[in-house]
Amino acid sequence: MNPFQIDRSGSEKGGNHRLSFFSFLLLAFLLSVFSFCKESKPLSPEAEAGRGLYMANCIACHNANPKLDGAVGPSVGNSSYELLEARMRGEYPPGYVPKRQSTAMTRFNFAEAQIRSLEEFLKQ
Ligand code: HEC
Structure with missing residues (x-):
C-alpha cells in the first residue's frame, strides 16, 4: 500500500450520501410547494x-x-x-x-x- 496515495473510497461514499440528502431536501421542497398550491385552489x-x-x-x-x-x-x-x-x-x-x-x-x-x-x- 502506497502511504502517499489518498484513500478516497470513504469520502466518495460520503459525497454520495450528501447528494442523496440534497435531492431529498429538493424533493421535500417541491412537495411542499405543490401542496401549498393545492391548498390555495379556489373555493366555491x-x-x-x-x-x-x-x-x-x-x-x-x-x-x-x-x-x-x-x-x-x-x-x-x-x-x-x-x-x-x-x-x-x-x-x-x-x-x-x-x-x-x-x-x-x-x-x-x-x-x-x-x-x-x-x-x-x-x-x-
Ligand atoms: C372562545 C373560543 C371559541 C370560539 C370563538 C369558537 N370556538 Fe368552537 N370550540 C371552542 C372550545 C374550547 C371547544 C371545545 C368544547 C368547549 O369548550 O365548548 C370548541 C368546540 C367546537 C366544535 C366541536 C368539536 C368537536 O368535534 O368536539 C366545533 C364544531 C366548533 N367548536 C366550531 C366552531 C366554529 C365554527 C366557530 C366560529 C363560528 C367556533 N367554534 C368559535 C372554543 C371556541
Whole structure:
C-alpha cells in the first residue's frame, strides 16, 4: 500500500450520501410547494363565505387551518351541519362524543345558510 496515495473510497461514499440528502431536501421542497398550491385552489362561493365567517369568528380559539387543533378549541375539519348547528347553541348533537370536555366556546346566532357555508368550508 502506497502511504502517499489518498484513500478516497470513504469520502466518495460520503459525497454520495450528501447528494442523496440534497435531492431529498429538493424533493421535500417541491412537495411542499405543490401542496401549498393545492391548498390555495379556489373555493366555491359558498365555501368562500364560510371561510370569511370562520376567519372572523372562530380563529380566536380554533386554528386557521381547521384540520389542526387551535390555541383553545380542537380541530373542526369536516364538522357536520348538525354538529355546527348544535355548537352555535353551546350544545352537541344527541350521542356525539365531544373532543373536549370544556364548555368554553362562545354561542353564535347564525342563520342556517351561514352554518351551511361554514360546513362547506370545513369540508375543504
Ligand atoms: C372562545 C373560543 C371559541 C370560539 C370563538 C369558537 N370556538 Fe368552537 N370550540 C371552542 C372550545 C374550547 C371547544 C371545545 C368544547 C368547549 O369548550 O365548548 C370548541 C368546540 C367546537 C366544535 C366541536 C368539536 C368537536 O368535534 O368536539 C366545533 C364544531 C366548533 N367548536 C366550531 C366552531 C366554529 C365554527 C366557530 C366560529 C363560528 C367556533 N367554534 C368559535 C372554543 C371556541
